[in-house]
Amino acid sequence: MLLIKNVLLLFIDSAMFNLPQIEQIIKQSHWWKTAAVTVDNHYSNNSGIMLTDHLQQVYDNVETIFKQPETGFYGDLFNLLKQLNVDKEELKNELKVVALLHDIGKPVEDKKMVMPHPLTGKPAHKRHGLAGLMAAMEILAPSLDEIPEKRDRIYRTIELHDMSYGLFREYQATLIIPPHDRWTYINHKIHILPAAGIIYLLIFKLADVHGHENISDVIWFYHAVKSNYFNQLLIDLPMPTEADIR
Numbered sequence: 001m002l003l004i005k006n007v008l009l010l011f012i013d014s015a016m017f018n019l020p021q022i023e024q025i026i027k028q029s030h031w032w033k034t035a036a037v038t039v040d041n042h043y044s045n046n047s048g049i050m051l052t053d054h055l056q057q058v059y060d061n062v063e064t065i066f067k068q069p070e071t072g073f074y075g076d077l078f079n080l081l082k083q084l085n086v087d088k089e090e091l092k093n094e095l096k097v098v099a100l101l102h103d104i105g106k107p108v109e110d111k112k113m114v115m116p117h118p119l120t121g122k123p124a125h126k127r128h129g130l131a132g133l134m135a136a137m138e139i140l141a142p143s144l145d146e147i148p149e150k151r152d153r154i155y156r157t158i159e160l161h162d163m164s165y166g167l168f169r170e171y172q173a174t175l176i177i178p179p180h181d182r183w184t185y186i187n188h189k190i191h192i193l194p195a196a197g198i199i200y201l202l203i204f205k206l207a208d209v210h211g212h213e214n215i216s217d218v219i220w221f222y223h224a225v226k227s228n229y230f231n232q233l234l235i236d237l238p239m240p241t242e243a244d245i246r
Contacts, residue, residue: 016146017144022097022140025139025140026100027100029135031101031104031135032052035055035104038050038051038106040054051107054210054211055099055101055103055104058102058207058208058210059100061207061210062099062203062204062207063096072244073239074244076236077203077238080199080235080236080238083235084199086193086196090150091199091200094157095157095204095207098161098204099207101132101136101140101158102129103128104131104135105128105130105133105134108126108131111125111127112125113125114126118133118134118137128162129160129161130159132159132161133155133158137155149192153190153197153200156189156190157190157201161204164205164220164221177228178228180228183229187229194233195229195230201221202222202237205218206240206244209245215242215246218240219242222240223239226239
């Protein structure tokens, strides 16, 4: 009965989720226009590479990831999606939206500014993930308000997309890997299913390497959640090599 309900909800979500229309709305927004004249901070100011170039490249990387042959690391990863009851096509399309918006808040980022979180009202620093969430809420609300679970997955993945890098920096300073309950808390912000929310972040991390010379934080993220989260759930998380990412 639960499986039938999930299939029905997926059908309704897919019918209401018009990806080409959403992409068009994003690219017509003032946020996108600002990003188009903002140099991507992964490159020098005279590179000519704009923030929109980065957003589009990460979008393309998402598409490439989901076209990988189902062998080796990617075969194991896609089989894990089935084990977790995460629809591969739905995940791909949601991550494409995340890709177009994940760094779009960078032009208005102010790390020193503390503001009410737009979803919870709690004090939060205006980092670019939070600013990206604000942009997503402004741009996407009319398109996604009728499909709240999908909306919230997209919103929260945008907000938390760079969370693992911050935790990696903390690890470098303290050598402490976040415990299981910390990962559980992060997971449930994105997805109601165990491990599914972390999978959103893990796969997006594979795509968000444009302009990143060093990807040690990506490898660390996979090892950290495997040792302190997936193993406790008795779930075998496959480990990528640099060749799987580049």
